[in-house]
Amino acid sequence: MFSPAGRSAMVGGRLARRVYEQLKQDLLAGRYPAGEPITVVDLREEYQVSKQPVMEALHMLAADRLVQIQPQVGVRVSRYTLEEVEAFFWMFSRTEGGMAHRAALRRTDAQLAELAGLCDTLEALESRAAAGGTGQAGSGPAYVRGNRSIHTLIHRMADSPLAADISHDLWDLSDFLIATHGGGFTGSLVERNRGHREVYEGIRDRDPERAEQAMTQHILDSPLASHP
Template identity: 60%
Template structure:
């Protein structure tokens, strides 16, 4: 079975706060707000048609996701990270995802590998799509690919932790890197190398392929140190 990922949204009490959280998070992950830019609470109340309480509840959850920063007596800003912080994050994230690919090669079933093949084919079909459509479709499909690999590792706890890093990964790629524009074929090639290693039941090769795939994410194909 595929493990359901954890979420900061699980601690949000109200329906309206959930709605604001989900919609504002999607804006942040799509790069609609620049790093360091202010998020004005009153403006958000108007945009979402809600009172201040659900907006603040959503912002606190997003702060827990490290996507925004709440500064008392100052306001709320979109998180901005230094180049060193981005590099350190992807160094760590690559090793987490590599470990999950290693386990997938050991414990994944033939049925799951067949499902992974279908997901990879669906992503490859996006390569000829208009840029905006392709990027949105890739971001969603990429989550599916990695989520399935997490599930193949047969550890709900490890899958939960790895999946929850994805929000920050997508945010950093779109706000501090080059995004996925013009890079779908390159990213899909990386998935293929991971899938091939998993199919061969080669844990070390799967781990290395995934590590390199993640490390080339933020800088447009130039591997991080």
């Protein structure tokens, strides 16, 4: 049997996780601009919870570097300098390039077929955008989901759960920076889909150097990344 205190802690933990997950998705989607204050009172009202789970969620988000908690001041959405953002994408491009390198060596035929299908799905978005007279990737949910699915699959191909977990955290920060510091994905769907296809071809041909180079360049073509 759980003690009353144990049950309270368990419920509090569930509530904190719920607030954390929802607020994190809002942050990754760009609902809150960089530097915007977030008040505990507003979050309590929005989620209909007490102060404790809100504070627990905010501390978890601070550990993710998505918010900054300043004692006696308050909580703000994290804001980073251009130099910090550029350095992040430089590092991130190398990390993802390494995952693509391993994926080319370790992928299965079934995984390769799945990757081809995901590339086809995003290229279908390209065709619909062209038919509608627009060629911009934007930050539409279909593209964001498809893009993340491609990279998640490449992580699975690399067959390294520890590396994939670390890279997953970097992807969250990447999406956050694009949404809050760059206004969403920019550039044409043609260009971004070409990057995915070039990574696919390197993995298909079991050419790790080609896959790594294509992935590195694909990340560096992100709207906030500079080319060293």
